[in-house]
Amino acid sequence: MYNIGFIGLGRMGQAICLRLLSHDIILRVYNRTPEKATKLLDKGAVWCNSPAELGAACDIIMLCLSGEQVTEALLTDSENGLLRHCHPGCMIIDTGTISPESATYNAHLTETQGQEYISCPVSGGVEGANNGTLAAIVAAQPAVRTIIESVISRFADRITWLTSHADAQKLKIINNLAESINLLGAFEVLNIGLTHGITLDELHSVLTTCRGRSAYMDVALRFLNSNLKPSDVSLAVRCKDLCLAGSLADISRHYPISDAAIELFSRVREKYGDEQDQCEYFNFINEEKKLNDN
Numbered sequence: 001m002y003n004i005g006f007i008g009l010g011r012m013g014q015a016i017c018l019r020l021l022s023h024d025i026i027l028r029v030y031n032r033t034p035e036k037a038t039k040l041l042d043k044g045a046v047w048c049n050s051p052a053e054l055g056a057a058c059d060i061i062m063l064c065l066s067g068e069q070v071t072e073a074l075l076t077d078s079e080n081g082l083l084r085h086c087h088p089g090c091m092i093i094d095t096g097t098i099s100p101e102s103a104t105y106n107a108h109l110t111e112t113q114g115q116e117y118i119s120c121p122v123s124g125g126v127e128g129a130n131n132g133t134l135a136a137i138v139a140a141q142p143a144v145r146t147i148i149e150s151v152i153s154r155f156a157d158r159i160t161w162l163t164s165h166a167d168a169q170k171l172k173i174i175n176n177l178a179e180s181i182n183l184l185g186a187f188e189v190l191n192i193g194l195t196h197g198i199t200l201d202e203l204h205s206v207l208t209t210c211r212g213r214s215a216y217m218d219v220a221l222r223f224l225n226s227n228l229k230p231s232d233v234s235l236a237v238r239c240k241d242l243c244l245a246g247s248l249a250d251i252s253r254h255y256p257i258s259d260a261a262i263e264l265f266s267r268v269r270e271k272y273g274d275e276q277d278q279c280e281y282f283n284f285i286n287e288e289k290k291l292n293d294n
Contacts, residue, residue, distance in 0.1 A: 030051055
């Protein structure tokens with residue numbers, strides 16, 4: 001039985017942890033803000049006072065952090081860094097979406113210390129984590145795949161296996177760009193329909209059964225049908241992912257739709273703030289229409 005730890009208890013991190021705990025996994029947790037662990041501790045998780053304490057106690061450590069700078073600092077900190085305190089052979093599973101260069105650097109750094117770094121960016125949101133239906137893009141050496149699959153399969157039901165950490169992140173970044181484009185388009189289509197007097201029920205009936213359907217059309221419809229309940233993806237996260245996409249795109253080429261998505265979400269973030277939901281684009285459209293009408 002492997003000792004498993006988890007660092008990073010934001011919305012996605014908590015959802016993955018709850019899923020692991022529901023499978024009777026003994027889980028050690030750490031977060032910079034301890035109050036985010038309260039619900040997990042009530043479910044049986046074990047609190048660690050520092051990354052160093054968690055690292056020394058675990059064979060498998062999962063990370064769900066806000067960005068690559070935070071991840072690199074956690075790995076390399078001179079006092080509490082994981083690489084300083086993890087034992088040889090420890091497996092570090094990073095679920096974050098970061099740049100290909102950072103993932104490659106983390107893997108090299110980890111492997112020189114005798115530990116194993118696994119890139120595991122996930123897609124499907126908090127809802128997918130709750131239901132165990134996330135999709136995972138995993139870069140790992142074949143020798144450790146069986147071990148880590150036994151953990152990842154508790155919260156993800158689709159795994160794409162790779163050996164390149166850079167390629168795993170490139171695929172996730174491309175996927176996130178597609179999500180962004182699809183969500184913007186879905187809200188614009190729905191807004192056009194509502195403006196022309198078509199009911200939300202009628203739009204739902206057609207756009208979930210005809211070829212205009214997409215995963216993010218479903219997200220947009222769910223947002224409108226739930227009285228604007230957030231989708232659990234903040235504008236800060238969406239814009240961080242789009243910044244990675246912008247860095248990935250060939251600067252010698254012009255991708256007008258991708259460029260528009262990056263610009264539009266940047267404007268929405270500027271207007272509503274980091275912590276507001278990505279679905280605020282629907283409200284942004286309506287406010288822009290009012291300004292234009294005036």
